[in-house]
Amino acid sequence: MSQPVRIGLIGCGGISRAHVRAMLSLGAEEIRVVATCDVEQSLAEERARDAGAEVAVTDWRAVVERKDIDAVDICLPHDLHAEVAITAAQAGKHIFVEKPIATTLGDGWAMVRAARDASVVLMTAFVERFEAENWRTKQLLDEGWLGTPILAQVDHLQNVFIPPGHWARERKRLGGGAIASAGCHRIDLLRWFIGEVEWVSAETFYNPDRMEGEIAGVVNMQFTTGAIANLSISWMSPYRAFYRKLWLEGTEGCIHNWNGLHIFSRKKPEWSEGFVKLEVEPVDPFAAELRHFIECIREGKQPLTSGEEAVRTQAVAIAANESEQTGCRVRPADLLARAMEEVP
Ligand SMILES: NC(=O)c1ccc[n+]([C@@H]2O[C@H](COP(=O)([O-])OP(=O)(O)OC[C@H]3O[C@@H](n4cnc5c(N)ncnc54)[C@H](O)[C@@H]3O)[C@@H](O)[C@H]2O)c1
Numbered sequence: 001m002s003q004p005v006r007i008g009l010i011g012c013g014g015i016s017r018a019h020v021r022a023m024l025s026l027g028a029e030e031i032r033v034v035a036t037c038d039v040e041q042s043l044a045e046e047r048a049r050d051a052g053a054e055v056a057v058t059d060w061r062a063v064v065e066r067k068d069i070d071a072v073d074i075c076l077p078h079d080l081h082a083e084v085a086i087t088a089a090q091a092g093k094h095i096f097v098e099k100p101i102a103t104t105l106g107d108g109w110a111m112v113r114a115a116r117d118a119s120v121v122l123m124t125a126f127v128e129r130f131e132a133e134n135w136r137t138k139q140l141l142d143e144g145w146l147g148t149p150i151l152a153q154v155d156h157l158q159n160v161f162i163p164p165g166h167w168a169r170e171r172k173r174l175g176g177g178a179i180a181s182a183g184c185h186r187i188d189l190l191r192w193f194i195g196e197v198e199w200v201s202a203e204t205f206y207n208p209d210r211m212e213g214e215i216a217g218v219v220n221m222q223f224t225t226g227a228i229a230n231l232s233i234s235w236m237s238p239y240r241a242f243y244r245k246l247w248l249e250g251t252e253g254c255i256h257n258w259n260g261l262h263i264f265s266r267k268k269p270e271w272s273e274g275f276v277k278l279e280v281e282p283v284d285p286f287a288a289e290l291r292h293f294i295e296c297i298r299e300g301k302q303p304l305t306s307g308e309e310a311v312r313t314q315a316v317a318i319a320a321n322e323s324e325q326t327g328c329r330v331r332p333a334d335l336l337a338r339a340m341e342e343v344p
Contacts, residue, residue, distance in 0.1 A: 007073050008034060008069040009036045009051065010073065011038060019286060024050075033053040036051065060084055071297065073097075078173060081111070082103075096125060097111075099125055104318075105314060105339035108339070109311055109340055111307055124306070127185070130286075137261065146250030146252055148251045149193065149227045149249070154247075155232040156231070156244055158182070170212055178234070183217065186233070198331060218230065219231040262275040262276060322335070
C-alpha cells in the first residue's frame, strides 16, 4: 500500500481551513499534515490542532527544509507563492499552490521551470475544475453534445470586503485586482472548456476605498478557434443575484447552470425540445483536487491544473489588465513569450 503524502501547510489563513477539512476527509492513510506555518504563531497552532499536526512554526523555510515532508501546500499571499514554491522545488518537495500561481508571468514561469528541473509535481488549486457540474460540462462538451463552442458567458459576483491593512488591498501583492485574483478561476474554466485565448480586451471599475486593484471588470475574449466569451466580475456586488453563472453555446446545443445544470442539444431527442435539468452528484471539490494531487505524485503524472496551465490562465488575466490600461486588445501569447524569454 502507498504511504500517505506528508504535507507542510504554509499559510494558515482563510482558505487553509477548507484544505485541512478536505485532507481530513481523505484520511490519514492518503494525506497527513506534518507541520503548519504562519507568521502568526497562533494561526499556525490553530491549524495544527485542526489537522492533527505536531509542528507549528512561523518560518516557512523551516518547513520546506524538513526531511519528513513530501509536499508543501502553499496558502500564502500571492506575491509569496513564487519564492516559497521555487525553494520547495529545490528541496525536492512537490507543490500544491493556491491560485493565482503568481503575481507576474515571469515568476509563474520560473516556478514551472524549477518544478521541471527538480522533477516534482506542481499543481495549482483551480478548484472549479473539480466541481461536479463543471466536470459534467466538460464531459458533455468532449462527447460532442454541444457541437463546436461558439459563445460563453461567465460571471463571478461577490461582496468581498478586505479589511484595511490586509495584503489583498495592495495591487502589487494581489497581482492586479478582482480579475487576476478570482476571475482567474472562470478564465481557467473557459480555457479548459474551449481552448487557448487569442485576444483579450477589458473594462474595469475601481473603488480605492476598498482596494487598489480593480474591484469589478468585464473581460472579452476571443479563442484561437474563433469562439468568443465574456467574463463579468464584481467584488462589490450588494446582492449576489447569480454568483457564478455559466452559459455556453455551441453549434449543436447549449448549457447553463441557472438553478442546476441544464442542457439543450439538437443531437439527442430527449434534449432537443427545451432545456433539461441534469442530475449531478455533488462532490467536495477541495477533496477532489487534493485526491488528484496525491494521484499525480504517486503516478508521476502532470496535474490537470499544472503550473503551465496556471501560467497560461494568468496570461489572460494579465492581458485584461494591460488592455484596460492601454485601451487596446492584447494577445496573451505575446505576454507569455516575453516572460519565458526573461526566465533562462
Ligand atoms: N476558493 C478559492 O479558490 C480561494 C478562496 C480564498 C483564497 N484563495 C487563495 O488562497 C491563498 C491564501 O488566501 P487566504 O484568503 O487564505 O488569505 P489569508 O490572508 O486569509 O491567509 C494568508 C495567511 O498567510 C500568512 N502569511 C503571510 N505572510 C507569511 C509568511 N511570510 N510566512 C508564513 N505565513 C504568512 C498570513 O498571516 C495569513 O494567515 C491565496 O492564493 C488566495 O487567492 C483561494
